[in-house]
Amino acid sequence: MPNEAGRAYGLTALCPIKHGAEAPQPGKPARSFAARTRDLLQDLNEAAESPMACVPNTYLCRFLVLDNVAYQGDPAKLDRLRSSYLVFVADLHAGKKSEEGLRRYLEGMWEHAEPTVRSLWEHCVGFDTVSSSDAFVRYVKRCQVENTLYFNGSTDEPLAEQLKNLYLKQEFSRFAFEHQGKKGAELQAAFGQFLTRTRPHDLSGPTWKPGARTLDDAVIDPNPPPQYLRSVPTGASR
Amino acid sequence: MPNIAGKAFAMNLITPIERWQAAFNKIQFWAIRQPILSFSLRGLVTLSMIHYARWAIVQPTEWPRLDESQPKEKLHYAYQLFFSNFNGSWAQYVDSFSVAIPSGLNLLWFRNVGWPKAVPEQPFHRYVEHNEVWTSHYYSAYPMAASNDVKSAQRVKQALTSFASRTKDMEAAAFEQAYNELLNELQADLSQMAPTPIVSLANAAVEERMRQDAEAGDEQDSGRAPAMMGGSHAE
Amino acid sequence: MSTPGSPVTLDLHDIQGNIVKAYSRYDYSHARYVLFEITDGQAGRGFIATLAERVTTSAPWGRGSTEERPESTLNVALTFAGLRMLGLPQASLLTFSPEFATGMRGRGAILGDDGPSGPERWDPVWRKPHRIHVLITINGVSRDAIETAYAFVTDITGRYRAGVRCLTGHRDPEGRNDMPYQAASAIEIDGKPTPKEHFGYTDGIGNPYFKGTGEHPENVLGGGKVTRRDATTRAGWEPLETGEFLLGYKDEAQEFPEAPMPPLLGRNGTYMVYRKLHQNVGSFNRYLDAVGTEYPGGKEALAAKFAGRWRNGAPVTTFPTEAEAEAFAQQWMAAKLKIQQTPKGPAREEAKAAFAQLNAKFVAFDYSKDLPGAGCPVGAHIRRTNPRGSLEFGEAFAFDTRGALTNRRRILRRGLPYGSVVDPQDDTGEHGIVFMALGANIRRQFEFVQQQWVNYGNDFRLGNDRDPIIGNHGTTPEGKGDGRMTIEAEPGGGRPPFLCGGMPRFVETRGGEYFFVPSITALRLIGEGMVDPT
Numbered sequence A: 001m002p003n004e005a006g007r008a009y010g011l012t013a014l015c016p017i018k019h020g021a022e023a024p025q026p027g028k029p030a031r032s033f034a035a036r037t038r039d040l041l042q043d044l045n046e047a048a049e050s051p052m053a054c055v056p057n058t059y060l061c062r063f064l065v066l067d068n069v070a071y072q073g074d075p076a077k078l079d080r081l082r083s084s085y086l087v088f089v090a091d092l093h094a095g096k097k098s099e100e101g102l103r104r105y106l107e108g109m110w111e112h113a114e115p116t117v118r119s120l121w122e123h124c125v126g127f128d129t130v131s132s133s134d135a136f137v138r139y140v141k142r143c144q145v146e147n148t149l150y151f152n153g154s155t156d157e158p159l160a161e162q163l164k165n166l167y168l169k170q171e172f173s174r175f176a177f178e179h180q181g182k183k184g185a186e187l188q189a190a191f192g193q194f195l196t197r198t199r200p201h202d203l204s205g206p207t208w209k210p211g212a213r214t215l216d217d218a219v220i221d222p223n224p225p226p227q228y229l230r231s232v233p234t235g236a237s238r
Numbered sequence B: 001m002p003n004i005a006g007k008a009f010a011m012n013l014i015t016p017i018e019r020w021q022a023a024f025n026k027i028q029f030w031a032i033r034q035p036i037l038s039f040s041l042r043g044l045v046t047l048s049m050i051h052y053a054r055w056a057i058v059q060p061t062e063w064p065r066l067d068e069s070q071p072k073e074k075l076h077y078a079y080q081l082f083f084s085n086f087n088g089s090w091a092q093y094v095d096s097f098s099v100a101i102p103s104g105l106n107l108l109w110f111r112n113v114g115w116p117k118a119v120p121e122q123p124f125h126r127y128v129e130h131n132e133v134w135t136s137h138y139y140s141a142y143p144m145a146a147s148n149d150v151k152s153a154q155r156v157k158q159a160l161t162s163f164a165s166r167t168k169d170m171e172a173a174a175f176e177q178a179y180n181e182l183l184n185e186l187q188a189d190l191s192q193m194a195p196t197p198i199v200s201l202a203n204a205a206v207e208e209r210m211r212q213d214a215e216a217g218d219e220q221d222s223g224r225a226p227a228m229m230g231g232s233h234a235e
Numbered sequence C: 001m002s003t004p005g006s007p008v009t010l011d012l013h014d015i016q017g018n019i020v021k022a023y024s025r026y027d028y029s030h031a032r033y034v035l036f037e038i039t040d041g042q043a044g045r046g047f048i049a050t051l052a053e054r055v056t057t058s059a060p061w062g063r064g065s066t067e068e069r070p071e072s073t074l075n076v077a078l079t080f081a082g083l084r085m086l087g088l089p090q091a092s093l094l095t096f097s098p099e100f101a102t103g104m105r106g107r108g109a110i111l112g113d114d115g116p117s118g119p120e121r122w123d124p125v126w127r128k129p130h131r132i133h134v135l136i137t138i139n140g141v142s143r144d145a146i147e148t149a150y151a152f153v154t155d156i157t158g159r160y161r162a163g164v165r166c167l168t169g170h171r172d173p174e175g176r177n178d179m180p181y182q183a184a185s186a187i188e189i190d191g192k193p194t195p196k197e198h199f200g201y202t203d204g205i206g207n208p209y210f211k212g213t214g215e216h217p218e219n220v221l222g223g224g225k226v227t228r229r230d231a232t233t234r235a236g237w238e239p240l241e242t243g244e245f246l247l248g249y250k251d252e253a254q255e256f257p258e259a260p261m262p263p264l265l266g267r268n269g270t271y272m273v274y275r276k277l278h279q280n281v282g283s284f285n286r287y288l289d290a291v292g293t294e295y296p297g298g299k300e301a302l303a304a305k306f307a308g309r310w311r312n313g314a315p316v317t318t319f320p321t322e323a324e325a326e327a328f329a330q331q332w333m334a335a336k337l338k339i340q341q342t343p344k345g346p347a348r349e350e351a352k353a354a355f356a357q358l359n360a361k362f363v364a365f366d367y368s369k370d371l372p373g374a375g376c377p378v379g380a381h382i383r384r385t386n387p388r389g390s391l392e393f394g395e396a397f398a399f400d401t402r403g404a405l406t407n408r409r410r411i412l413r414r415g416l417p418y419g420s421v422v423d424p425q426d427d428t429g430e431h432g433i434v435f436m437a438l439g440a441n442i443r444r445q446f447e448f449v450q451q452q453w454v455n456y457g458n459d460f461r462l463g464n465d466r467d468p469i470i471g472n473h474g475t476t477p478e479g480k481g482d483g484r485m486t487i488e489a490e491p492g493g494g495r496p497p498f499l500c501g502g503m504p505r506f507v508e509t510r511g512g513e514y515f516f517v518p519s520i521t522a523l524r525l526i527g528e529g530m531v532d533p534t
């Protein structure tokens, strides 16, 4: 199946946008559905955080409106698309059963970002009937085109693993630099504290927040241990 | 800016192929997918600039058509859709690909209409630019990580957890020796991450304006709803 | 004048001398760099036309050549603002590269010129980029030679004073900041010029070798591009294409580089980056002293690991211990002496050959046997700035050519140290390097090296780590340097790598600009106001 590479999955969906324009609002020029959809996408960039940060197992994803294809010039023939498409491209963790994983992923998207989904797809052909996560899954699958080749240049672990790994890498590097030259018992004790603090097996935290752009706001720990169990951090947090 | 999410850059390239050629290319891609022939992807693996990338060849009849109200596409060509998530700037990526794996690229874009070959670089550059589609919204779960960092982090985690269980009940002296071995094993993975160096001046300027706007917005109206939630209340 | 096996013949008489010749290798150990503003196009053109008559070319000197080596050299470079002031038509101006048109200051965010490297800290003369139009570089074999050439320049400046002004505002070691020129000279030890820079390293060893220069063919060793053969032999190297360094010739992408129009304006010319780089000698020495006591190999070894070369120039990948590097240096000296002591004849030729073989060890190496970096750290300065094929990470034939990711990132390094170190524990004062980098594409070559390889580490799989010596390290909230470097150990040996943290910024920018170095033909075209791209 070329849609996946290992447990990573590449969803490619071309969702046709309806022809026509929104009803004019008083004092505002009406926007075509395609232009309106693009406006909404562009507006996503203004928020501090992408709504896709809430969708589990999204490694990376993008949205764009494809209005047309490029013309290569004579002697090539001129092609024109008859619809604009909302293109949704996601790289996600699907697990071993990939199609099943895709379904879970899209359900998660509906569950965690329904308002965004509804508004982005609002002007797509046939989306009016979508009002449940099941229907959303079916809809996206109808819009899906099959990959001819999917290339994974990274890892295919669940996102929570990847983020925990990144957190650990950063913390362990700091630890190693700060404890260079320490010996035996002192080193061992410090490493023990490091494990207590970083909880390598606990994916819930401390870990990196999905979508974090700076080191200052990267680390999250939704379930911190009670104060009396917390060890002294081994270094500044940046 | 929307093409960029931290260290990741979204490239979208949509190029025409003769329909019969596309059918042939699909077979060729099938061959590339076979593990035994995957040497053709070794260059990509070694370049290690890509998180994930895909090629999808779409014949005219394969464009999703959801109901009768949607006009049927009538296209002369099949289209190759290429979507990649790479690290570095656009120019860097295009340069590196052209110089490092030109024969691989010539295979992957085999006989796409107007494909100039990956070398010389300037026509290739222009072809990519001409056929590129801009992203409107791009999200990465780890803007501070390149694909190298993600892979390195996986090695760190594995080595670290195995080390932790291996050394649990060790004497201090043995622990120290084992710790040194761990560092030796992980010596290529001890770098740290931080935000990306700027990708382009234009991008940096947009980011800066957005940041200023966000700050100004916070001051003016701290109760402002998140920028986008539901189309209807955006008015 | 052509290299054997390559059809490229260059008109060296039309190419400025600083492109093909590293003057400091020809005993030009003094230099003066002078900036000019043009306020009137006509006078400016007269100035340029006059200079064109005196510009030093790349024509070979000495034996078998019609040219005698001059006491001093003179070269001319122009900024984008300068070209505009000189009246180049807009249609021509628009064909220069965007980064050149933007200028160094505008590209600061890419170059990492932040904090202590920010333009506020630059020499006054570099803070007004719109006024910087012409750069004249003078190199001389003696101070007197410099004075004579400078007097000549002053004289013609006077002749065109209606529209040409020498800009003041360079800092000098006496604490003035209104000097009319930047002085630079080789660091002298016991009264003799040396190839040292202020951190104590031997500099100016590695430089690209490209087709058509008529340079000694042996220089392809280490200077050319790597093949898949043994890098200690000639078969391990091929000359780079001319178009990487000169406009109007085929480059490594099998095409002519992008160049300004009309073609005569660009051909035989190139771009040049000028950077005045201050060296925080005190911080550097203190860091080496402090961390050198912890580093198993000691302070000198630490310094060698930073640079990738011992301070005597021996590459650390080939000579992993101080003793080996020392022994090599002594052999080298002895071999050199032997040439002088041997009478002319076959014995002398033999001595010369023996010396050449030793000398090649400075440059004829790559990192193919040292991929993990136990010899030369992956993050060392010379490995970052010229990875020599190691970016294939040992995956033979992963790329169409082994040097693929390196060959288009090479730069011709020119320039000299400036100032002197009075107190080795002191950062302040005037001491550093006037660094010049020439190449056909500033963005692809210098800027890429500076941004991606010096101030970032992803291509080496080193995350955001920077070049230890010249990286733009920041400061932590506690005020310590945040620079880091891993000094790799032998893999599998159970010995840990050595981790250098807390590095402050050792090198800071104090000015600079992007220039175009026209051919003599182009200088005449510009001087005569005849540039016409239609």
Ligand code: HEM
Pocket: C197, C199, C201, C202, C203, C204, C205, C206, C207, C277, C278, C279, C307, C309, C381, C382, C383, C385, C386, C411, C413, C432, C433, C435, C446, C449, C450, C454, C469, C470, C507
């Ligand atoms: C004060 C600043 C600098 C110092 C002290 C310094 C020092 C050195 C030293 C000691 C060497 C080894 C000698 C040799 O191979 O010639 C070297 C080589 C080199 N440096 Fe620098 N450097 C400085 C700035 C730069 C900058 C700004 C760049 C480019 C962005 C650069 C690029 C190179 C290159 C390309 C080599 C030759 C590497 C090779 O071919 O193996 N250097 N430098």
